[in-house]
Amino acid sequence: MSGFARFWEILIAKLPVFLPYLLKGALVTLKITGATLVVAALFGLVLALMQRSRLRVLGVVSAAYIEIMRSVPVLTTLFVIYFGLASIGIQLPSFIAAVIGLGMLGAAYMAEIIRAGIEAVHHGQREAAVSLGMTPAQAMRFIVLPQALRVIVAPTANYTIGLLKDTAIVSTVAAPELLFAAKTLVSQTILPMQVYMLTAGIYLAMSWPLARAAHYLEARLSRGV
Amino acid sequence: MSPTDHSAPPMVRVVDLHKQFGDHEVLRGVSVDVAMGEKIAIIGPSGAGKSTLLRCINYLERPQRGHIFLDGVLVGERQENGHYVQVSERDLAPVRAQMGMVFQRFNLFPHLTALQNVAISPHRVLGLPKAEAESRASELLDKVGLSGKTHAFPEKLSGGQQQRVAIARALAMRPKLMLFDEATSALDPELIGEVLEVIRTLAREGMTMLIVTHEMHFAEDVADRVLFMDDGVIVEEGGPHVIFRAPQHERTRAFLRAVLQR
Amino acid sequence: MDQLIAGYADSLGVWLPPLARAAKFTLNIALLSILVGAVAGLLLALLKMSRRPILRRPADLYIEVIRGTPALAQLYIVYFGLAGVGLTLDNVTAAVVALGLNAAAYMAEIYRAGIESVHAGQREAAMSLGMTPLQALRFIVLPQAWRVVLPPGANLGIAVLKDTSLASAIATPELMSRAYDLVGQTWRPMPIYIVVAIMYMAMCLPLGQLVHHLERSVKRSDVRIAKAPARWRQRVSAT
Numbered sequence: 001m002s003g004f005a006r007f008w009e010i011l012i013a014k015l016p017v018f019l020p021y022l023l024k025g026a027l028v029t030l031k032i033t034g035a036t037l038v039v040a041a042l043f044g045l046v047l048a049l050m051q052r053s054r055l056r057v058l059g060v061v062s063a064a065y066i067e068i069m070r071s072v073p074v075l076t077t078l079f080v081i082y083f084g085l086a087s088i089g090i091q092l093p094s095f096i097a098a099v100i101g102l103g104m105l106g107a108a109y110m111a112e113i114i115r116a117g118i119e120a121v122h123h124g125q126r127e128a129a130v131s132l133g134m135t136p137a138q139a140m141r142f143i144v145l146p147q148a149l150r151v152i153v154a155p156t157a158n159y160t161i162g163l164l165k166d167t168a169i170v171s172t173v174a175a176p177e178l179l180f181a182a183k184t185l186v187s188q189t190i191l192p193m194q195v196y197m198l199t200a201g202i203y204l205a206m207s208w209p210l211a212r213a214a215h216y217l218e219a220r221l222s223r224g225v
Numbered sequence: 226m227s228p229t230d231h232s233a234p235p236m237v238r239v240v241d242l243h244k245q246f247g248d249h250e251v252l253r254g255v256s257v258d259v260a261m262g263e264k265i266a267i268i269g270p271s272g273a274g275k276s277t278l279l280r281c282i283n284y285l286e287r288p289q290r291g292h293i294f295l296d297g298v299l300v301g302e303r304q305e306n307g308h309y310v311q312v313s314e315r316d317l318a319p320v321r322a323q324m325g326m327v328f329q330r331f332n333l334f335p336h337l338t339a340l341q342n343v344a345i346s347p348h349r350v351l352g353l354p355k356a357e358a359e360s361r362a363s364e365l366l367d368k369v370g371l372s373g374k375t376h377a378f379p380e381k382l383s384g385g386q387q388q389r390v391a392i393a394r395a396l397a398m399r400p401k402l403m404l405f406d407e408a409t410s411a412l413d414p415e416l417i418g419e420v421l422e423v424i425r426t427l428a429r430e431g432m433t434m435l436i437v438t439h440e441m442h443f444a445e446d447v448a449d450r451v452l453f454m455d456d457g458v459i460v461e462e463g464g465p466h467v468i469f470r471a472p473q474h475e476r477t478r479a480f481l482r483a484v485l486q487r
Numbered sequence: 488m489d490q491l492i493a494g495y496a497d498s499l500g501v502w503l504p505p506l507a508r509a510a511k512f513t514l515n516i517a518l519l520s521i522l523v524g525a526v527a528g529l530l531l532a533l534l535k536m537s538r539r540p541i542l543r544r545p546a547d548l549y550i551e552v553i554r555g556t557p558a559l560a561q562l563y564i565v566y567f568g569l570a571g572v573g574l575t576l577d578n579v580t581a582a583v584v585a586l587g588l589n590a591a592a593y594m595a596e597i598y599r600a601g602i603e604s605v606h607a608g609q610r611e612a613a614m615s616l617g618m619t620p621l622q623a624l625r626f627i628v629l630p631q632a633w634r635v636v637l638p639p640g641a642n643l644g645i646a647v648l649k650d651t652s653l654a655s656a657i658a659t660p661e662l663m664s665r666a667y668d669l670v671g672q673t674w675r676p677m678p679i680y681i682v683v684a685i686m687y688m689a690m691c692l693p694l695g696q697l698v699h700h701l702e703r704s705v706k707r708s709d710v711r712i713a714k715a716p717a718r719w720r721q722r723v724s725a726t
Binding site for chain 1: 330345
Binding site: 003007067068070071072073074075076077079080083084085086087088161165166167168169171172179182183186190191192193194196197199200203204207208211 | 551552554555556557558559560561563564567568569570571572573649650651652653655656663666667670674675676677680681683684687688691692695
């Protein structure tokens with residue numbers, strides 16, 4: 001039992017040194033998550049609208065993009081953007097490469113979420129809008145999308161939780177987020193178990209409130225349908 | 226009822242309309258002229274094509290054959306080197322703005338208040354400043370008897386109230402023509418009267434209307450002309466006193482017998 | 488242009504054999520991890536559905552922790568963390584253990600949903616016949632549940648396949664790892680990683696089609712949907 005006790009002894013002793021260092025990384029994690037969410041939502045909206053366009057080409061391109069992004073690991077996409085672009089002269093800072101890489105995949109997920117949200121809005125709404133003389137774009141902007149938002153929020157919250165965890169992957173391209181900070185700390189202190197467990201704890205501290213929020217949103221918004 | 230002017234060109238002209246869904250032909254060559262200020266009631270059994278006719282007039286449905294004219298202007302098509310070409314949804318917006326449609330299921334915008342429902346199109350489509358649009362909306366809600374409910378959301382309104390908001394919403398665009406697609410069919414019986422009253426008022430004021438309805442007494446009361454449709458064609462048309470009292474065709478008689486047995 | 492293509496063809500000829508072998512290794516690791524996940528997941532599901540808190544709470548806690556932390560961090564804990572407290576695993580075992588235990592947490596929820604989808608009356612009928620709860624589960628409930636479990640389970644399998652790429656971070660000799668080495672030798676990251684992406688697509692897309700097929704066959708046989716009236720089916724809106 002003394003090995004177990006020793007473990008916790010060391011962890012508690014090192015806490016004041018480890019925690020601030022890791023929390024700096026956690027802040028970067030949150031920044032990457034936020035930036036990616038915005039990119040994914042915007043790009044995903046474009047993809048969703050492409051699928052509903054009358055031009056079949058746009059729909060096909062959008063669907064193909066989504067299928068491809070969902071069949072390739074994030075790590076691979078990230079390496080293509082970080083290392084691949086670097087080899088042809090475009091060296092992106094790891095934060096930017098991270099947001100682009102994660103955002104490309106995120107757009108595919110958000111496109112599906114948004115599309116489902118739009119389809120959940122009764123078609124009579126669009127009909128009433130265009131009967132009043134609104135163009136399809138106006139109908140989408142003022143009538144359909146605002147209502148679609150209610151259906152989109154809960155899955156988006158779920159996606160965000162997955163995104164938060166996926167940011168750990170960008171540690172492989174030395175983006176200064178939480179897991180990268182952890183790796184650096186381990187290489188300096190040779191206390192992998194303590195450091196990684198603390199790191200896991202910090203991830204939990206970030207994801208758990210998000211999970212509760214998602215749960216709450218799901219329950220509240222499904223009521224008034 | 227205000228007099229109908231038959232000397233001027235018709236407000237609506239429908240020419241040989243054909244519409245099918247898949248391989249089911251719903252409209253098999255329908256033609257009708259509606260004069261300005263005329264009130265047309267369209268009756269008939271389910272599946273006769275009554276709603277589809279209305280929905281083709283504002284091009285919510287695109288016919289396979291036939292043409293629609295609103296006040297002399299082609300609807301949903303343009304002419305190109307002697308051919309007719311159907312236009313895009315975007316290009317339909319301006320002409321649809323000249324027609325008002327009231328749906329069976331109201332289709333009010335749930336995320337907007339009654340006032341906002343009525344004001345949004347004058348503001349966004351006609352470009353009226355927000356204050357002016359809302360002032361117009363306020364007047365119209367007053368007119369349909371809902372002055373106290375301007376800030377209520379649709380979910381708080383009864384069916385009859387919602388439908389009256391829907392009528393005000395359509396009127397806010399100052400349309401040349403009103404299309405009523407079974408406007409009272411989804412209402413509880415005790416709420417039907419208030420909506421019919423609003424439609425009557427509009428009729429008295431001279432609005433050109435096409436009304437698809439199952440309310441036979443109302444149709445007889447309000448209409449200048451009644452169309453009986455069955456199986457995709459207009460079987461018989463004439464003044465209400467003719468259609469309801471002395472129908473010529475057996476199908477018309479059979480339908481009226483079945484419906485008026487209540 | 489022809490020279491460029493010929494040059495690429497030559498390079499591909501050099502790269503493809505080692506990458507293909509590594510892809511095979513990827514599939515093997517994925518399969519093993521899925522197996523671990525399927526078995527451990529079932530165990531977790533049963534614990535989670537137990538009426539005894541002493542069994543239920545640890546299971547719930549485990550699932551919450553796994554689902555709230557990144558898979559890569561879990562991998563590091565299994566490989567580096569355990570080594571730091573005396574238990575050293577080789578990078579293949581560590582990958583399978585970490586990915587498997589990760590998958591188990593998600594499989595538990597899939598099993599639970601599948602088991603609950605089987606009508607309660609089935610279990611009651613089984614028990615009325617004298618079966619123990621475990622027998623009822625084994626002979627009556629699970630055989631019906633697995634059809635509902637299979638589509639989401641297969642989706643999870645595809646996710647595990649993609650997650651094997653994470654094992655490259657601990658130098659497990661799977662596809663991304665091999666690609667990384669190859670890039671180190673040739674300095675041609677763009678074509679190599681794109682080829683790798685295509686290889687993952689070649690593995691995942693057919694599996695995705697299979698899942699689609701499974702989803703449809705489950706829908707058809709299970710749910711008696713009344714045929715929609717002909718008019719509605721043919722209604723084409725004027726978009």
